[in-house]
Amino acid sequence: MTLSHLESNYTILEQRFPHVTSKLNKLPDNELAIHLFQEPFEKDTAWLNAVEGSIGNGKIIFVYGFERGLSIADLLELYPNHWLFVYEPDEQLFRKAVTEYDLSLLLGHPNLYWLSVGDSQLNMMFHMLSSYMIEDLVFIALRKYLSDDMDMLREVKKKFQDYHQTFLVDKYTENRFREEWTRNFLYHLSDVLYTPSIERLFYALEGATVVVVSSGPSLQEDIEWLKKLRPHVLIISAGSSIQALVKHGVRPHLAVIMDGHPVNKKIFASSVTREQPLLFTSSSYYEISDQNCAEKIHSIMKSDDVSQYFFGLSQEELFISPTETVAGTAIQAAACLGAKRIILAGQDLSFPDNKFYADGIEHFATETTDKKVQEAPKKVLNVKGTYNTTDGSFSLMKDGLENLITALPKIEFVNSSRNGAVIEGAPFKPMEEIFEWLASETVAPDAIADLINEKNIAVDMNKVQDVRDKLIATREDLSNVRSEIAAIHKLMNKLREFSRTKPAKAQNMMESIEQMWGLIANRTWFSPIFESIMPIEVARFDQVLPVIVTEHQLTRKSDLIYEHVSKILKDITTQIPILEEMFSESVRRLDKKIDSDAVIDKDI
Structure with a gap:
């Protein structure tokens, strides 16, 4: 009899929530006896009364816990005008429920709108909640979790609030660049078909030290050191920093572009900038890839659903996620290539000495950048122990970079920006010390160009x-x-x-x-x-x-x-x-x- 319960439950789950069956199929078989349900068979009136007090005007209810589905069935009956989004953190407990009980009617109920199981599906749940909710979320937990796990519930609620805030920021960012990005995604399709992807170069330069160069004022003091370092490290320019590098005679091994705005025509105006090997993301301004005369590789971003649709790709096949700054793209490219160490140069994330950019960065009018510096409302600790002025945009970039550093624990990060903000996870070391430290390492002068030419195989x-x-x-x-x-x-x-x-x-x-x-x-x-x-x-x-x-x-x-x-x-x-x-x-x-x-x- 048990098998038929599992089969009928699986049939519905496969149709409505295939991500759940995929998760259950990966669980080890031997633990069905371990977990015990605490949910009573009789209606939990006291709990339902408490729930009633928290149901507001919103049509969305986030229920923390599934157990054997009895309380969920009660909620569906009591609130026919609401959609339930149910999250069960305990995968084994959920599998035990679908093995021992016929839940097919419950799982097929149209108002059970979403179901996620286990920690790895929590963000998926947050995404669905953020997509559908208008007013504040109604957050309900089954009695079991209310009595055992209040701290964990508070933490989940906080995680959701953070996720929802980011979701809204992302939506407004997408909206701001909607036409540019869509055009870039579509116009890049031809170039993507005719160039190797960053994923094709996975760990091709394993063990290298990479310097990711950004455009902050600190870059000015380290350009000469970068010249000396070039034979020993891979130099990757992030966005506009290529202007400063080529102006001072430093050729990056790879230039990275992510930004979709036509201002990039100014950044890549000189022919020298267009002769460097280029990593373009599918969101980047399409004319730069068109004009680039040198070797090219591409990255379809995990957030680019348009290219994923046309190429029949899934997010899991892609390496690079969107971040608040092109330096984040360059860091992920370095990680994909197999870097053991990443040095951040010109990554000031603030306005040291009231400066916005290093000399040689000329794509924005001076009055625009001066205005930003003068109006900067915040202060941030710098590597010298004093404070720089900064703004909300740089604060977001800093958070994004620090999150990325945390997500790449096998890579050693060093911050060489001698006037910039402190970056958690990347201790400061001045460039002269870094040079002594890395003098024994060597990198081929055209390491990435050679690699691209090697991988530039026949077009399919x-x-x-x-x-x-x-x-x-x-x-x-x-x-x-x-x-x-x-x-x-x-x-x-x-x-x-x-x-x-x-x-x-x-x-x-x-x-x-x-x-x-x-x-x-x-x-x-x-x-x-x-x-x-x-x-x-x-x-x-x-x-x-x-x-x-x-x-x-x-x-x-x-x-x-x-x-x-x-x-x-x-x-x-x-x-x-x-x-x-x-x-x-x-x-x-x-x-x-x-x-x-x-x-x-x-x-x-």
Whole structure:
């Protein structure tokens, strides 16, 4: 009998929450007898009464704990207008529940909206909660956790608040650069197909010492030392620092670009900057990769759903995550190459002596940077034991770098920025000491260029054709979406009136609208493309979705559909011509590559 419980539960889990079955399949088999349920079979009235006091206006309830599902079933019955997001920290206990009880009805309940199991799925849960919640979160814990683990519950709540804050910042950042990033993702597809990825060079330079160079004022004092160090270490320039390096005759082994803004044309204006080996991320400004004459490698970021869709990649196959600063990208590139030690140069993260950049960094007007320095509202401890002025943007970068250092415990970090902020996890050492320390190490003058040339193997023409077909199919499908939206608008215009005069007809209309919207939103390309080009609009619609779905009063539901579905459809319609143009250009760029490739083959 037990097996059939497990089978029926697994069937539902596989359909609705495949991440949970994947986790359960990896658990060792021998521990089913260890965990005991504390949840009583009879209804826990005292606990439910306490819960009632904390249910506010929000439609989202985060439940900490699943046990054998009895309390979850009670909540679903008592709160039919809410969505439950349930997290069970104990993987073995959850597996015991699905092995011993038939939970298929519970697991299939439409208002059990999300389920995560175990520590590794907590952030996944946070992401879903952040996507759907509007007001404050209703946070409920099963009695077992209330009595045993109050500290842990407080910690989880704090973790969620931090995650949610970052989520909102990220959404607004995405929104600010929405069109630039989407264009860069799409225009880079051709270059990505014709260059090796950073993942292809994994640990190819194992044991090297890497200097990651940023643009802070401290760089000025260490340029001469970097010249002397070049034969002994790999030098990676992060973003605009390449201007200062080439101005002083230092050629980096690799230049890294992540920023998607056209200001990069100024950074890479001189031909020398364009002759250095380049790592471009898929978010970076596409014209730099176009103009770069030297060896190139690419990185598709874990946050770039557009490229992942067109290449059929998953996040797990990618190495580099987005960070607050291009130095973070350069550090991850160094880690991927197998660096044992990373030295941070020009990483001031503040305004030492009221300076913004090292000399030679000229892509921003002086009045812009001077204004930032003068208005800097904060102070931060520097490596000399005094304080520098800084601002919120640098504080975020500092936190991001320190988190990255913590996440790479096998790499030794050293901060050589002699006037910069203290960086946790990267003790300060001046460049002259570093030079003495590393004088016995050697690195080939063109180590990374040689590596790229070695790895620059034949292009996979099947993959090229596959990406081209997907681009054309998506571009054509955009005009189908335009027609489908027009059909929904037609229905919608009558919906509110009918909800008040012909309720049965309105009910049928609503179902048709839901189905038609489902056909649009469930296309495989829809989420990656539209969450990239209109992140805030999609996020706002996601937040109001639980309110629409759980509303049972017909006129109110029709008003909500009319208001919110109409708005998202209008927003999508506005973006379609912009996207069609981007897709056409992306295909044109790819065809140009294919043609030039064919000419080269003919010459050979």
